[in-house]
Amino acid sequence: MSYVDEVLRRVSDKNYSEPEFIQAVTEVLESLRPVIEKHEDKYRKEALLERLTEPDRLVKFKVPWVDDNGNIQVNTGYRVQFNNSIGPYKGGLRLHPSVNTGIIKFLGFEQVFKNSLTGLPIGGGKGGSDFDPKGKSDREVMAFCNSFMTELYKYIGADCDVPAGDIGTGAREIGYLYGMYKKLTGRYEGVLTGKGLSYGGSLARKEATGYGLVYITDELLKDHNDSLKGKEVVVSGAGNVAIYAIEKATQLGAKVLTCSDSTGWIYDPDGIDLELLKEVKEEKRERLTAYKAKKPNAEYYEGKGVWSVKCDVALPCATQNELDLDDAKMLVENHVLAVCEGANMPTTLEATEYLKENNVYFIPGKAANAGGVATSALEMSQNSERLSWTFEEVDSKLHGIMTNIYKNISDAAIRYDCEGDYVVGANIAGFEKVCDAMLSQGLY
Ligand code: NDP
Numbered sequence: 001m002s003y004v005d006e007v008l009r010r011v012s013d014k015n016y017s018e019p020e021f022i023q024a025v026t027e028v029l030e031s032l033r034p035v036i037e038k039h040e041d042k043y044r045k046e047a048l049l050e051r052l053t054e055p056d057r058l059v060k061f062k063v064p065w066v067d068d069n070g071n072i073q074v075n076t077g078y079r080v081q082f083n084n085s086i087g088p089y090k091g092g093l094r095l096h097p098s099v100n101t102g103i104i105k106f107l108g109f110e111q112v113f114k115n116s117l118t119g120l121p122i123g124g125g126k127g128g129s130d131f132d133p134k135g136k137s138d139r140e141v142m143a144f145c146n147s148f149m150t151e152l153y154k155y156i157g158a159d160c161d162v163p164a165g166d167i168g169t170g171a172r173e174i175g176y177l178y179g180m181y182k183k184l185t186g187r188y189e190g191v192l193t194g195k196g197l198s199y200g201g202s203l204a205r206k207e208a209t210g211y212g213l214v215y216i217t218d219e220l221l222k223d224h225n226d227s228l229k230g231k232e233v234v235v236s237g238a239g240n241v242a243i244y245a246i247e248k249a250t251q252l253g254a255k256v257l258t259c260s261d262s263t264g265w266i267y268d269p270d271g272i273d274l275e276l277l278k279e280v281k282e283e284k285r286e287r288l289t290a291y292k293a294k295k296p297n298a299e300y301y302e303g304k305g306v307w308s309v310k311c312d313v314a315l316p317c318a319t320q321n322e323l324d325l326d327d328a329k330m331l332v333e334n335h336v337l338a339v340c341e342g343a344n345m346p347t348t349l350e351a352t353e354y355l356k357e358n359n360v361y362f363i364p365g366k367a368a369n370a371g372g373v374a375t376s377a378l379e380m381s382q383n384s385e386r387l388s389w390t391f392e393e394v395d396s397k398l399h400g401i402m403t404n405i406y407k408n409i410s411d412a413a414i415r416y417d418c419e420g421d422y423v424v425g426a427n428i429a430g431f432e433k434v435c436d437a438m439l440s441q442g443l444y
Helices: 003-014 019-038 040-045 048-052 101-117 138-152 171-185 205-223 240-251 274-283 289-294 325-333 349-357 370-384 391-415 422-440
Strands: 057-066 072-083 089-095 123-129 161-164 232-236 255-260 264-267 299-302 313-316 338-340 361-363
Touching (some): 003 048, 019 040, 019 422, 048 422, 057 101, 072 089, 072 161, 089 171, 089 370, 101 123, 101 370, 101 391, 101 422, 123 138, 161 370, 205 313, 205 361, 205 370, 205 391, 232 240, 240 255, 264 289, 289 299, 349 361
Parallel strands (some): 089 123, 089 161, 232 313, 338 361
Antiparallel strands (some): 072 123, 255 264, 264 299
């Protein structure tokens, strides 16, 4: 049996109750086959893949807090520190009822390669809780965040592990978490990113993931003698990544036709009204029905459905496994040119294969949404030098990083005779640096 198959079997047997983690490891190791096979004996001897697929550490803890009715609630908190061979652990905190060990491990594993691809010195981690901030008062969110941090602070630090936002963790949550960290440790340091501008945050961090996604999409199209200008774009999600992807795509001359949330979706033939969307989602935290109420020309549908809309470019920006084989078939039937992932693993393995077989350009999340973590690393740099850069400085560094990521994943695919396969390219380019660092540092 090949080394890759051996490790895949071991990972499936050991983690049988964690389908998302198995899915992520399978996707990565399958595409690393050509690289692994070239050095099979050496990597097997070093147990490289066993070490790569086992987190350095996983902490799971109780998070008790009191709700507005005086009742005690108990949630579960997680932090996985997956791999720190190229820098301190770095990755977001997800607050969503679906969070469990397998989801956190899949996200932490993906983060290792993503962070490597940015070219910056950051290792991979991830965390979160099954707490749902939706519908909670500010006081309840603060009570949860305070309790969460009273445990998490023992494991993190500016040079050791630097968490950030993710689904359900925005500026408000990061603020409460930071306040409690400071109180517990007495240290004012860059231990979290995505901070507010008044206390160490970076300009352009809020926009970074969405903007970065659009920069790399435009780079991809330019490499194929095309561009985003004049294109029709379909976006899923209506959160941080989706909103700023819509903003940048619109600025570059595309028309964005859709957005969605966990209850329904909007089709706006005039192009999504960004100011209205920000008001509904960022300011008032309302459902998308509020968008429809203020924009009668738009159509609102319950459930999922954005992938049935004819478009040139699709940008899934909501959550994992939101674009399945049937969705991929609709996109191909409608002659989509490119699918670039703003969310983490939004496309199922079958859908990814189908899109690739049908010559749709496909950039996986670990490359396409790396602009967020890259800008978080720029926030860390600014915190270390006690300086703040201008929006333009950060945005131009972000643009440069995304252009480089595109070049690196494209070149890696060409080196292994898979030109245009950006999944293989991203996994190989991300893996090479981590592999070199792990082997150089010996067994630990
Ligand atoms: P937000 O919480 O700001 O927004 C998430 C959006 O997706 C919301 O519109 C939400 O709807 C929708 N959504 C969440 N879960 C589901 C679900 N199960 N079914 C349907 N819709 C859902 O998160 P972000 O925009 O920050 O993150 C989106 C994705 O991008 C995630 O996969 C995240 O891991 C990834 N990502 C984020 C980065 C960042 O910098 N923020 C960086 C890199 C990746 P509703 O409003 O109803 O909750």
